[in-house]
Amino acid sequence: MVLVTTPSAEVSHALARSLVTSQLAACVNILPAVTSVYSWQGALQEDSEQLLVVKTRRQLLSNLNAAVLRLHPYDTPEVIALPVTAGSRAYLRWLCESTSKPDLDVALAAGGTPPLK
Secondary structure, three states: OEEEEEOOHHHHHHHHHHHHHOOOOOEEEEEEEEEEEEEEOOEEEEEEEEEEEEEOOHHHHHHHHHHHHHHOOOOOOOOEEOOOOOOOHHHHHHHHHHOOOHHHHHHHHOOOOOOOO
C-alpha cells in the first residue's frame, strides 16, 4: 500500500486513473480532505490536500514511484510505501490479478516465454 498526497481533485483523479489503467495499482482510494502541516525550505506550511491510498504490490513500487514523479505537479511528491501484513485472501488475490506482472511483461516484450512458477 502506498500513500500519495495531491493538491487537488483533478490531480488526484488523473493520477488514480493513470495508475489503475497502467496496472500499477489495482485500486486507488481518494480521501478528499486532509490538512498537511510540514516544514518546507525552512518555513512552516499548512495546506489542504487530498490523500491517495494506492493498492499495489511490492514488485511494482519502483515503476509506481517513477509514474508518480512523472505525473505529479509537486517537485517532491509524497510516495510512502507501507507493508500489508495480512488481509482478505480473496481481496489480495484480486489485487495480484489486477496489477501487471513484471516478469511476464518483460518476457513478452522481449519476445520470450513467460517464466514458469
